[in-house]
Amino acid sequence: MQQENERMKLEDGRTLSYAIYGSPVPQKTVFYLHGFQSSRYEGKLWHSVCAKHHVRLIAPDRPGNGRSSFQTNRRILDWPTDLLALAEHLKVHQFYMLGVSGGAPYALACVKEMTKERLLGVSIASGLYPVQLGTAGMVLPTRLVLWVAPWMTGLTTVLFGSIMGKASRTEDGKVFEDMLAKEVDNRHAGDRDAIKDPVHWPTCVAMARESFHQGSEGASWEARLNGSEWGFELGQLYVGDNGVPLTLWHGTEDSNCPVAMAQRARDLMPGSVLYLKEGDAHVSFIFRDADDILEDLVGEAEPEEYKMVGAVAA
Numbered sequence: 001m002q003q004e005n006e007r008m009k010l011e012d013g014r015t016l017s018y019a020i021y022g023s024p025v026p027q028k029t030v031f032y033l034h035g036f037q038s039s040r041y042e043g044k045l046w047h048s049v050c051a052k053h054h055v056r057l058i059a060p061d062r063p064g065n066g067r068s069s070f071q072t073n074r075r076i077l078d079w080p081t082d083l084l085a086l087a088e089h090l091k092v093h094q095f096y097m098l099g100v101s102g103g104a105p106y107a108l109a110c111v112k113e114m115t116k117e118r119l120l121g122v123s124i125a126s127g128l129y130p131v132q133l134g135t136a137g138m139v140l141p142t143r144l145v146l147w148v149a150p151w152m153t154g155l156t157t158v159l160f161g162s163i164m165g166k167a168s169r170t171e172d173g174k175v176f177e178d179m180l181a182k183e184v185d186n187r188h189a190g191d192r193d194a195i196k197d198p199v200h201w202p203t204c205v206a207m208a209r210e211s212f213h214q215g216s217e218g219a220s221w222e223a224r225l226n227g228s229e230w231g232f233e234l235g236q237l238y239v240g241d242n243g244v245p246l247t248l249w250h251g252t253e254d255s256n257c258p259v260a261m262a263q264r265a266r267d268l269m270p271g272s273v274l275y276l277k278e279g280d281a282h283v284s285f286i287f288r289d290a291d292d293i294l295e296d297l298v299g300e301a302e303p304e305e306y307k308m309v310g311a312v313a314a
Contacts, residue, residue, distance in 0.1 A: 002047065004040070007067065008089045016082055017067035018060035019043050022050030028298050029095040031083060032059040034207070036102025036128070036226065037164070037219050039066035041207035045200060046098075049290045055298060057098075060086055062106065064218020066210050074221065077231045079106045080113035087118075096297050097122045100286065101257060102222065104128050105230055111244050112232050121245040123297040126282050128257045129265040130234070131227055137258035146227035153224045160216035168212040177205050188253060190284035200287060233268075240271020247273045249293055251280030 003020040010016055019040040022030075030050070034042040043059030050057045062079065063071035071078065087095060097119060099107030104127030111122055135143050149156040167176040184195050184204075195204050211219060239246040246269065250262040259276065266274040277285040286293070 002044070004044075005067070008086060010082060010085055014063070014069035014071060015067065016060055016069075016086055018058055018086060020056060020058055021047040022057040023054045024051075025054065026056035027054040029056045029058060029092050030294075030298065031087075031095055031097045032057050033097065033099040033103030033106045034059060034062070034065075035100050036222055037160075037211050038102070038207045039210035039213075041066075041203060041210050042100070044203045044207075045287070046290060046294070049294050052291070053294055053298060055294065058086070058090065058092075061210075062218070062222065064214060064221055066213055068218075070214065070217055070221075074225075075231050076105050076109045076225050077113065080110045083110060084114070084118075094118055094120055096120050098293075098297060099124045099127060101126050101282070102128050102226060104257075105226060108234065108237065109230070109232065111237050111239060111246060114244075116238075116244045119244050121247075121297055123247045123249065123293055125249040125286050125293060126251060126254055126257055127248060127262065127265070128226060129261040130230055132229075133261045133264040135258070135261075137255060137260060139255045142256060145223050149220060149223035149226075150228040153220050156220035156223055157216045160212075160219050164208075164219075165212045165216040168209045173209075176209050180205060180208055188255065188281035188284070190253075190279075191281045194284040194287045197287070234265055235268050237269055238271075239269050240273075242271060246271070247275065247296060249275045249277065249285070249289075251277045251282060251285055253279060253281045256282040 006020060007015050007017050017040060021043045032043045032046065034040065040059040040061045043057050046057055060083065061068035063069060063074055097107050097110055104124045107122050107124055110119060131146055145156065167179045170176065184192055194200065237243065248262055248266055250259050252259050262274060266272050
C-alpha cells in the first residue's frame with residue numbers, strides 16, 4: 001500500500017497531510033515521525049519492511065513541512081493533538097510510534113500526552129534530544145542552527161530559503177539533487193554510502209525537497225523548537241513497566257545527534273531501553289537494521305535495559 005498525498009482538515013481549519021505505506025492488510029499501525037528538514041515521503045524507506053511485518057505505516061507532515069499547513073506559534077506539545085485527530089480520522093484506536101532524528105521530540109511529546117492504552121510502544125532511532133543535555137560532538141552547522149533559530153527565527157527562514165528552499169523550487173530538479181549530494185558527501189562514510197545507495201537515494205531526495213514545498217518557515221520553526229526548551233522534562237515521562245514501552249537506537253559515531261545525548265536521555269527516563277550501534281553514525285544502521293527495529297517495536301520480545309550491538313553487514 002502506498003498512498004502518498006492524503007489530507008485531512010483539522011478542527012482549526014489547518015490541513016494535515018500524510019502518506020500511508022506498508023501492508024494492504026495490516027495487523028498493526030505505526031505512526032512515523034519524520035526527521036528535520038524532511039517530510040512524509042521519508043516513510044517510504046520503511047515500506048517494504050512494514051509490508052513484511054503486516055504493518056501499516058502512517059507518515060504525517062508536521063505543520064509547515066510538506067503539504068501540512070503552517071501553525072503560528074506552535075509548540076512541540078501541540079503535536080499530540082494533531083496526531084490523535086489523524087488517528088480518529090483513520091479510525092485507529094491503538095498504535096505504535098516510530099520517530100527518527102528530528103522526529104524524536106514529537107514522539108516523546110506523545111509519550112507525555114497519550115495514555116498507554118492507546119500508545120502501545122515507541123521507538124526512536126538516532127533521536128535528537130534536548131540541547132541542554134550537551135551538544136559536544138555535534139557537527140558545527142547543526143549546532144549553529146539550533147543556537148541561532150530560537151533567537152533569530154526570521155534569519156533562519158531567510159538562510160534556509162536562500163539555499164535549500166530556492167534550489168528545491170527550481171524547474172531543473174538536478175539543482176537540488178546536486179546540492180544535497182554535496183552535503184551528503186561530507187558525512188560519515190557509512191551514512192554517505194547508505195543514503196546514496198540507488199535503492200534509497202530517490203526517496204532521500206524527494207523527502208528533503210518536499211520539506212520546502214511551502215517555503216522555509218516550517219523548517220526554521222522546527223529548528224527554533226528543537227533548540228529551545230521543549231515544554232516538558234524527560235524525567236516527567238512514564239515509560240517501561242510503569243508506562244509506554246520506549247526503545248532508543250543510536251549509533252556510537254553519530255555527529256548529527258551525538259551519542260552522549262542519547263545516553264543522558266536514557267538515564268533521565270528509567271525504564272527506557274538504549275541499543276547502541278557500535279561504529280555506526282546517524283542513518284547507516286537504520287537502513288540496515290530496519291527489520292530489527294520494527295520487529296522490536298511491534299513484537300513481544302523483552303530487550304535488555306542496555307545493550308551494545310555490533311555493526312553486522314547486511
